[in-house]
Amino acid sequence: MPLMKSWVKTANSADCPFPLNNLPYGVFETADMDPRCGVAIGDMILDCQAAEEAGLLDLSGEPLFDVPFWNEVMEEGPELWAALRARLTEILAEGSADQAEAEAFLVPQADATMLMPFLVSEYTDFYAGRHHAYNVGCMFRDPENALPPNWLHIPIGYNGRASSVVVSGTDIRRPWGQLKSPDHALPAFLPCRRFDLELEMGAIVGTASDGPITLDEADKAIFGYVLLNDWSARDIQAWEYQPLGPFQAKATATSISPWIVTKPALEPFRCNTPAREFELLPHLRDTGPMLYDIDLSVSLAPAGKAATQIAQTNYKEMYYSSAQQLAHHTTSGCPMNVGDLLGSGTISGATKSERGSLLELSWGGKEPLTLDTGETRSFLEDGDTLTLSGAAHGDGYTIGFGTCTGTILPALDDPYKR
Amino acid sequence: MPLMKSWVKTANSADCPFPLNNLPYGVFETADMDPRCGVAIGDMILDCQAAEEAGLLDLSGEPLFDVPFWNEVMEEGPELWAALRARLTEILAEGSADQAEAEAFLVPQADATMLMPFLVSEYTDFYAGRHHAYNVGCMFRDPENALPPNWLHIPIGYNGRASSVVVSGTDIRRPWGQLKSPDHALPAFLPCRRFDLELEMGAIVGTASDGPITLDEADKAIFGYVLLNDWSARDIQAWEYQPLGPFQAKATATSISPWIVTKPALEPFRCNTPAREFELLPHLRDTGPMLYDIDLSVSLAPAGKAATQIAQTNYKEMYYSSAQQLAHHTTSGCPMNVGDLLGSGTISGATKSERGSLLELSWGGKEPLTLDTGETRSFLEDGDTLTLSGAAHGDGYTIGFGTCTGTILPALDDPYKR
Numbered sequence: 078m079p080l081m082k083s084w085v086k087t088a089n090s091a092d093c094p095f096p097l098n099n100l101p102y103g104v105f106e107t108a109d110m111d112p113r114c115g116v117a118i119g120d121m122i123l124d125c126q127a128a129e130e131a132g133l134l135d136l137s138g139e140p141l142f143d144v145p146f147w148n149e150v151m152e153e154g155p156e157l158w159a160a161l162r163a164r165l166t167e168i169l170a171e172g173s174a175d176q177a178e179a180e181a182f183l184v185p186q187a188d189a190t191m192l193m194p195f196l197v198s199e200y201t202d203f204y205a206g207r208h209h210a211y212n213v214g215c216m217f218r219d220p221e222n223a224l225p226p227n228w229l230h231i232p233i234g235y236n237g238r239a240s241s242v243v244v245s246g247t248d249i250r251r252p253w254g255q256l257k258s259p260d261h262a263l264p265a266f267l268p269c270r271r272f273d274l275e276l277e278m279g280a281i282v283g284t285a286s287d288g289p290i291t292l293d294e295a296d297k298a299i300f301g302y303v304l305l306n307d308w309s310a311r312d313i314q315a316w317e318y319q320p321l322g323p324f325q326a327k328a329t330a331t332s333i334s335p336w337i338v339t340k341p342a343l344e345p346f347r348c349n350t351p352a353r354e355f356e357l358l359p360h361l362r363d364t365g366p367m368l369y370d371i372d373l374s375v376s377l378a379p380a381g382k383a384a385t386q387i388a389q390t391n392y393k394e395m396y397y398s399s400a401q402q403l404a405h406h407t408t409s410g411c412p413m414n415v416g417d418l419l420g421s422g423t424i425s426g427a428t429k430s431e432r433g434s435l436l437e438l439s440w441g442g443k444e445p446l447t448l449d450t451g452e453t454r455s456f457l458e459d460g461d462t463l464t465l466s467g468a469a470h471g472d473g474y475t476i477g478f479g480t481c482t483g484t485i486l487p488a489l490d491d492p493y494k495r
Numbered sequence: 496m497p498l499m500k501s502w503v504k505t506a507n508s509a510d511c512p513f514p515l516n517n518l519p520y521g522v523f524e525t526a527d528m529d530p531r532c533g534v535a536i537g538d539m540i541l542d543c544q545a546a547e548e549a550g551l552l553d554l555s556g557e558p559l560f561d562v563p564f565w566n567e568v569m570e571e572g573p574e575l576w577a578a579l580r581a582r583l584t585e586i587l588a589e590g591s592a593d594q595a596e597a598e599a600f601l602v603p604q605a606d607a608t609m610l611m612p613f614l615v616s617e618y619t620d621f622y623a624g625r626h627h628a629y630n631v632g633c634m635f636r637d638p639e640n641a642l643p644p645n646w647l648h649i650p651i652g653y654n655g656r657a658s659s660v661v662v663s664g665t666d667i668r669r670p671w672g673q674l675k676s677p678d679h680a681l682p683a684f685l686p687c688r689r690f691d692l693e694l695e696m697g698a699i700v701g702t703a704s705d706g707p708i709t710l711d712e713a714d715k716a717i718f719g720y721v722l723l724n725d726w727s728a729r730d731i732q733a734w735e736y737q738p739l740g741p742f743q744a745k746a747t748a749t750s751i752s753p754w755i756v757t758k759p760a761l762e763p764f765r766c767n768t769p770a771r772e773f774e775l776l777p778h779l780r781d782t783g784p785m786l787y788d789i790d791l792s793v794s795l796a797p798a799g800k801a802a803t804q805i806a807q808t809n810y811k812e813m814y815y816s817s818a819q820q821l822a823h824h825t826t827s828g829c830p831m832n833v834g835d836l837l838g839s840g841t842i843s844g845a846t847k848s849e850r851g852s853l854l855e856l857s858w859g860g861k862e863p864l865t866l867d868t869g870e871t872r873s874f875l876e877d878g879d880t881l882t883l884s885g886a887a888h889g890d891g892y893t894i895g896f897g898t899c900t901g902t903i904l905p906a907l908d909d910p911y912k913r
Contacts, residue, residue, distance in 0.1 A: 198658070199617065199656065199657055199658060204738075204739055225737050225738055226675075226737075227673075227675075227682070227734055227735060227737065230673065230675075230681075230682050231673050231682075231734075231735060233735065233738070233739055233742075234739070234742050235653065235654070235739040235740050235742055236653070236654035236655060236656055236742070237654060238617065238654055238829055239617060240616070240617060240829065240830040240831065240832055240835075241828075241829055241830060250828055252826070252827040252828050253707065253826055253827070254826055254827055255645075255648065255649050255776065255826070257644075257645075263648075263773070264645070264648050264649075264776065265776070266776045266777070266778055266826075288910065289671065289910040289911055290911075291911055310827065313827065316645055316649075317645060317649060317651070318738070318739075318740075319643050319644075319645070320622075320643055320651070320736070320740070321622055321651055321652070321653040321736075321740040321741065322653050322736075322738070322739040322740025322741075323739065323740075324651075324652050324653055324654070325823070325824070325826055325827040325829065326827070328824075328827045328828070328829035329827045329828045329829065330828070355681070358673065358682065358683070358684045359684070360684055360911070405673075405743070406743070406746075408670070408671055408672055408673070408684075408743055408910075409670040409671070409672055409728065409731065409743040409744070409746045409747045410659075410668055410670050410746070410747045410748070410910075411656055411658065411659055411743065411746035411747065412658040412659060413658065414658055417658075492706065492707040492826075492828075493707055493708075493709055493778070
């Protein structure tokens with residue numbers, strides 16, 4: 078599929094993240110406008126609320142865009158999703174009969190502040206990148222037993238905290254927590270010293286279910302994808318995680334990129350999961366390509382200084398697809414709801430420059446990373462701005478995710494002082 | 496405090512679970528009535544929606560009872576909570592001027608079906624009963640190292656799945672899951688063979704927070720308590736839980752009792768946490784009695800047969816209070832919302848008959864339990880009905896929680912067949 082041309086001219090370049098082929102969904106506000114749903118096209122946003130009020134987007138008979146989140150569209154189901162995409166494509170395509178009317182509903186992205194694109198029902202994070210799991214296993218166990226025995230058979234996941242999911246651009250306050258250093262007998266309550274990022278993709282559940290679903294049903298149930306940074310307090314995690322898993326270490330914040338890139342935009346980039354040592358059990362076995370070829374990178378900018386790209390990898394490095402994660406999530410009968418968010422798990426490639434966390438990049442702090450500015454990093458410092466970027470590269474066009482950023486604020490002197 | 500007398504005569508006996516001293520909050524429907532909020536008094540329910548519409552409960556100027564859940568009352572905050580309780584007490588007290596009018600709004604409990612009393616925002620389960628943690632540690636590790644190193648310093652918890660919380664009376668379908676028995680090299684996807692209950696209390700967060708809160712703030716933020724049964728698939732858990740904790744093993748269902756017993760009703764039953772080997776860090780250190788003296792029991796009835804009481808214990812056996820759990824939950828800055836549910840963790844006492852799970856009662860299946868019917872149980876069988884009961888016993892009155900029940904349905908032959 079080539080670049081599809083739009084009458085929004087900035088959308089028609091090979092490196093524009095938001096061509097007509099993409100049409101990602103977000104929520105924005107401006108100085109003059111309350112929060113509302115919008116669609117990115119070139120350097121503009123189509124104001125869906127205004128377009129709907131003008132009768133340009135009358136798809137279901139009921140208003141879809143009278144609320145500032147995409148959950149209502151998701152609730153309508155895949156037929157509406159397809160009809161909406163088709164209609165948006167028609168409106169924004171070069172030569173569209175709707176151009177004159179729709180032009181009035183375009184807002185420059187430069188004037189907009191992006192907000193959370195959907196209400197997160199529940200949030201689950203997985204541990205499904207093989208290189209990441211291997212690296213972590215080497216550090217905390219040994220290379221011979223790096224992967225836990227279950228790892229090659231199920232996508233290991235744990236429930237996270239939906240209340241802590243924030244949109245890109247939200248500052249991240251370094252947390253306090255209970256820590257115990259190996260050279261102390263007792264724990265202490267202190268600001269986190271090993272605060273980290275995790276480069277992930279987030280899959281958004283668009284169709285509810287109330288019992289086990291097949292892999293194909295799971296693939297169909299996913300509405301779209303975002304970039305996701307699962308901020309992690311490694312020292313809090315080390316002390317708390319046995320035996321029931323990470324808890325406060327992962328509860329400070331999880332940032333997501335503001336634009337939901339939908340499955341149809343990613344369709345040309347489907348690819349297979351890697352070769353497996355053990356065939357998966359039938360309910361998890363691949364039925365087709367359900368991963369995506371999406372280039373990902375991480376940059377770190379110290380306060381007031383230039384950014385250094387610290388990692389570059391690809392979503393296709395995952396061992397399990399989001400569809401496999403969602404199918405596994407339902408095996409016990411667990412009800413899934415519209416707006417559930419599934420983090421892929423940290424995405425790392427085989428080489429050092431492809432590692433999606435500072436834990437891996439600095440090998441637990443033993444091999445600090447040198448930035449282009451000359452500074453070194455084992456873990457995040459106050460004032461650091463982290464930026465995840467992602468894009469799938471087609472033949473003469475780009476499907477961009479935009480960025481997912483966050484700046485580390487220093488821990489409060491006294492977290493209990495109001 | 497003695498028994499407070501009501502003009503609803505059935506509320507005036509020492510063993511009635513719902514005297515005027517209690518006034519627990521639920522949601523019910525009848526053959527003629529849509530779901531609505533109600534307050535238990537004796538063997539009746541005061542229909543809050545009808546009482547509000549008649550002007551008997553005009554507390555905030557805005558309707559509180561136009562929705563079938565208690566979240567809106569919680570949102571109003573502690574002053575409204577106190578005013579509502581005072582007004583309900585006034586209406587229902589012996590000699591009330593409102594008796595004639597309020598009598599029309601009473602519905603027999605026998606005619607009502609109880610529904611979920613509130614919308615669960617997120618659900619967290621803890622592991623904060625010392626005897627339970629010790630027993631499990633003895634079984635899976637060894638008596639010398641039964642408690643993990645962190646256990647005496649923080650209330651270990653993990654995020655559960657809010658979508659799986661159901662009200663008492665909901666049938667529980669035995670789940671399928673990925674299991675690996677020790678005598679097989681590879682896992683298999685099978686119905687759970689070691690399905691279990693967990694006797695817990697659930698604390699309901701009534702006040703939202705957006706950063707660390709103190710223990711006193713946490714105690715104030717709790718709206719009330721319910722009985723909670725965290726159904727657990729032990730064989731799924733054994734295979735999946737390393738390294739990130741329980742996931743599908745706990746996602747089939749968690750049952751709660753339908754009546755929220757509020758903090759003021761429990762005030763006379765406050766008691767201290769047990770003596771500690773290690774003083775807690777200041778942010779978790781007890782500032783007053785925040786546990787409650789509540790007698791708890793579990794009974795098991797095989798299909799069509801009489802129930803056997805299989806355990807009897809008390810909520811005061813917990814090592815950490817719900818306030819300590821909530822305070823810990825916020826240390827990293829984790830935002831808490833109205834309607835968050837915190838499971839206490841399994842409550843077991845020191846002796847065998849006080850164990851709150853079949854895992855402990857049958858010692859991992861090695862010492863099957865004999866029921867009064869002569870049958871034995873290691874874990875739950877299809878058709879078994881489990882009933883948790885709870886009550887605080889005052890001087891001539893009872894603060895009852897009612898019961899929390901569930902019947903085990905057989906696993907589906909094929910979980911993917913529609």
